[in-house]
Amino acid sequence: MHENKLKRKPLVSIILPVYNGEKFLARSIESCLNQTYQNLELIIVYDSSTDNSLEIIRSHANKDSRIKIINNVEKKNLPAGLNIGHYVAKGDFVTWTSDDNIFETIAIEEMSKKLCENDIDVVYCDMVIIDHNGEKVRDFVFLDLENIIFRNYIGNCFLYKKEVFERNKGYDENCFLVEDYDFWLRAIAHSRFYQLRKKLYRYRKHDSSLTHQIAVDNEKKQIFNESVIKMYDSFSKTLLEKDYLIIREFLSKSLTYQKITFKWIIDNESVINEFKQQLSHNINFQNKNTIEKVFLNKIVHLMVLDQGTKTNLSKSFYIVKKYGFFLDKKAIKTLIKYSFFKK
Incomplete structure (x- = not known):
């Protein structure tokens, strides 16, 4: 009876890119597997790491058949890894997470319920900021969706129908460090978004995160700034036939604090x-x-x-x-x- 009930629920694919993530990886994997919504697969896209990430991944995979491991021989950037994971995903609904962050146990159930009940394509939630040790720092409540023009207000906890990825033709691998923001800006042209006002995710702030590296690493900051221009160039062109360069300048300078x-x-x-x-x-x-x-x-x-x-x-x-x-x-x-x- 339990198995029949599961089969009636849409399959959810969670994609987890991993590179040198041993410090928080086990907790991230467990948060994916310990969901109240059990009809899911966890696709771990492993890049050649120099730590014990692979051993941690294999240990969990030996205990849970829902885990699929994709072992990249050569290191990929994040958007490339996300595309690889999506191409093998079998789920009707898809999400992805990071090896340092944590889903609340009801996250997938709450979001999948909204996708099933409402005429929407993407659902996203608020979150809690935690520190290196997992202690709560503060709640983070996102502004209304219209604010996405100037900053990524979708955040890290979301679920979308597989068709959103297909209509977007994947993540843009030339937009490293803003791949998620670029994905959302392109998706708003064809998909309906829904903001679920619940805190269903714990986002960890620490010195090794990509967000922190953009702030302190000049090379990554330059990559970020270049990706921002590419992203807004594409977005502006979809809305204005002429003068789109003016809007690109407006949006890119706003985001990069120029x-x-x-x-x-x-x-x-x-x-x-x-x-x-x-x-x-x-x-x-x-x-x-x-x-x-x-x-x-x-x-x-x-x-x-x-x-x-x-x-x-x-x-x-x-x-x-x-x-x-x-x-x-x-x-x-x-x-x-x-x-x-x-x-």
Whole structure:
């Protein structure tokens, strides 16, 4: 009876790329296997490591037949490893995780339930930040999906139908370090997203993570910046036939913390307006008011960064004129502070 019940549930494929992950790997594997949702396969894509990762993987595979091991003879980058895992995945639904992070036991069940019950293609969740030792640092609640224009707000806990991967033609192997963000930006063109307001994942912050390496390693930072430009170039072209380079500049500089002057915003106002208009045609962004609020927050932030001794008040007038209908208390307080009390 139990087996028949499992067969009626969609198969979920969890892909786990591994490279030198021995420190946290066992806990990550266990979090995948110990799900309340049991009809799953765990595809471990192992890159040639210099630690004991393979021994840990084989030890778990000997105890659980749901584990499949793909042993790469040559080291692949992360998006290539993800593609390899997807190509052998048999699941109707797919997700992937990292060898240092942890699923909550109900994560797959809760997300698969939403994919089955709703007319959606991708479901994603909030998470808890943990430290090197696994202790909770803080909760992390993602902003609404419209904010994905400026930053990856899908996060690390998600589940999607296999067709999303197929329609996207996989992960772009030229977008290393932003492969997930690039994947989501391309997917919003054809797939419907759903934000599940539950914390179903524990994301570990530590010095060996790729996120940390981008911040401290100049070579990885350069790769990241180049990948960001490639990603936004592709995304901008899907929305604008001309002037897409202006939007690419706007988005890429915002993400990589490069200066954008307020004058640049004013000079390119018409292109930004056209970009917002095109966004509103997307199935995920049809609330124009929400889009305007996202851009309002970004432009207020740019005003704060682009300080001048005499122009703050005129910048505030511009923002009020353009976005007055969408101003909230926080934005109003910021405008007052930087118009009258900040030089």
